[in-house]
Amino acid sequence: MAAVRLDLDGKPIKAMTICMIGAGGFIGSHLCEKLMAETPHTVLAVDVYNDKIKHLLGPEGEQQSDHHWAGRIHFHRLNIKHDSRLEGLIKMSHLTINLAAICTPADYNTRPLETIYSNFIDAIPVVKYCSENGKRLIHFSTCEVYGKTIGSFLPKDHPLRQEPEFYVLKEDASPCIFGPIEKQRWSYACAKQLIERLIFAEGAENGLEFTIVRPFNWIGPRMDFIPGIDGPGEGVPRVLACFGNNLLRGEPLKLVNGGQSQRTFLYIKDAIEAVLLMIENPARANGQIFNVGNPNNEVTVKQLAEMMIEVYSKVAGEPVLDVPTIDVSSREFYGEGYDDSDRRIPDMTIISKQLGWSPKASLSDLLESTLTYQHKTYAEAMKRMTARSATS
Ligand code: NAD
Numbered sequence: 001m002a003a004v005r006l007d008l009d010g011k012p013i014k015a016m017t018i019c020m021i022g023a024g025g026f027i028g029s030h031l032c033e034k035l036m037a038e039t040p041h042t043v044l045a046v047d048v049y050n051d052k053i054k055h056l057l058g059p060e061g062e063q064q065s066d067h068h069w070a071g072r073i074h075f076h077r078l079n080i081k082h083d084s085r086l087e088g089l090i091k092m093s094h095l096t097i098n099l100a101a102i103c104t105p106a107d108y109n110t111r112p113l114e115t116i117y118s119n120f121i122d123a124i125p126v127v128k129y130c131s132e133n134g135k136r137l138i139h140f141s142t143c144e145v146y147g148k149t150i151g152s153f154l155p156k157d158h159p160l161r162q163e164p165e166f167y168v169l170k171e172d173a174s175p176c177i178f179g180p181i182e183k184q185r186w187s188y189a190c191a192k193q194l195i196e197r198l199i200f201a202e203g204a205e206n207g208l209e210f211t212i213v214r215p216f217n218w219i220g221p222r223m224d225f226i227p228g229i230d231g232p233g234e235g236v237p238r239v240l241a242c243f244g245n246n247l248l249r250g251e252p253l254k255l256v257n258g259g260q261s262q263r264t265f266l267y268i269k270d271a272i273e274a275v276l277l278m279i280e281n282p283a284r285a286n287g288q289i290f291n292v293g294n295p296n297n298e299v300t301v302k303q304l305a306e307m308m309i310e311v312y313s314k315v316a317g318e319p320v321l322d323v324p325t326i327d328v329s330s331r332e333f334y335g336e337g338y339d340d341s342d343r344r345i346p347d348m349t350i351i352s353k354q355l356g357w358s359p360k361a362s363l364s365d366l367l368e369s370t371l372t373y374q375h376k377t378y379a380e381a382m383k384r385m386t387a388r389s390a391t392s
């Protein structure tokens with residue numbers, strides 16, 4: 001018999017049923033894998049797509065019978081915008097995790113209505129059903145709710161820019177600073193902020209047990225899509241897949257406004273450890289908002305491009321281009337209404353105190369495993385596609 005799993009306070013963890021909405025996406029697929037491989041929990045996986053969790057499911061989208069997780073993952077293809085089955089699934093579960101969202105920056109200024117509906121309006125019934133039925137909720141928000149740093153408003157060489165309180169982002173102290181309404185980039189951050197406030201208020205007034213997660217640029221295998229291969233040819237994914245796509249095509253990486261914005265990148269496998277701790281330690285996670293990131297992995301987007309170029313050349317055995325990057329304006333790349341977060345360093349005090357979690361993977365290690373995955377998964381398909389378009 002398998003050893004009893006214990007929580008952080010030494011109490012046995014009981015098997016639970018989890019309604020995971022958005023289970024077919026990047027984070028959901030890694031979380032499903034982890035829950036199947038290492039826990040006794042059951043997952044009701046809700047999404048409109050299941051390609052990224054197909055390897056966990058059987059031929060009809062049901063459980064794979066020859067794995068030890070047989071019977072513990074059930075896929076429900078439904079759109080939470082309009083499906084009356086949602087409340088039933090939440091009622092059947094001990095915990096609901098909501099990952100569903102439009103969350104690619106290229107959409108925030110070009111499809112602002114869908115962005116706001118997806119991140120705010122469509123999430124309301126999930127919050128309501130959890131609150132009314134006394135169910136716990138883990139809701140995925142974003143580090144983008146912080147917007148711009150206070151320091152970004154100071155002159156470039158101002159000494160206060162070096163002071164942590166001007167750039168480190170703290171759940172219970174930092175303000176949320178967005179640009180003007182016509183900069184529609186902020187439609188996503190604003191919708192996420194309002195759903196956070198709604199959840200917080202449900203906790204305060206109606207006793208909803210909730211945890212809010214603010215991911216700081218989690219990256220790894222299966223993130224987004226490669227345009228023209230497993231996603232629309234004209235689609236613009238997040239930066240990892242944009243740069244991966246450029247590398248696979250042998251074209252220069254595009255640096256928006258020179259790639260001067262800074263980001264901290266967290267490996268998806270580290271991130272999933274943190275989420276599992278939240279799932280299995282409700283007494284420590286309820287009522288909390290958690291930054292989940294890796295403050296040690298900070299680079300400018302230009303430095304990220306340079307690292308990816310070097311790592312990809314090594315894993316693919318291909319030479320580096322003479323002109324490996326080009327600068328593009330944000331208007332050219334994303335269109336009207338784009339704006340950017342200047343810098344994102346997570347304060348780690350709360351997650352470290354509540355869950356004892358800290359990230360491990362360095363940026364160079366996580367890029368090596370992620371680019372090895374991208375090369376193995378896409379290089380052949382990309383060669384076939386380029387050969388086809390050359391002959392047609
Ligand atoms: P993703 O796009 O890969 O996954 C989201 C999933 O939700 C998709 O599979 C999509 O099909 C599904 N979905 C969307 N609308 C739906 C609907 N109406 N009904 C059913 N399913 C629907 O994105 P991800 O990177 O896995 O992100 C998950 C969550 O984490 C999102 O809420 C996102 O805002 C948040 N987040 C992620 C990151 C990151 O670093 N990856 C950063 C900040 C915030």
Ligand code: UDP
Nearest residue numbers: 105238239240242254255256259261301340
């Ligand atoms: N970016 C870039 N080139 C690309 C794609 C993105 O320079 O091909 C930049 C983008 O302008 C932003 C950063 O990379 O400054 C991170 O973008 P991402 O899409 O990952 O999302 P964000 O971190 O802004 O939420």
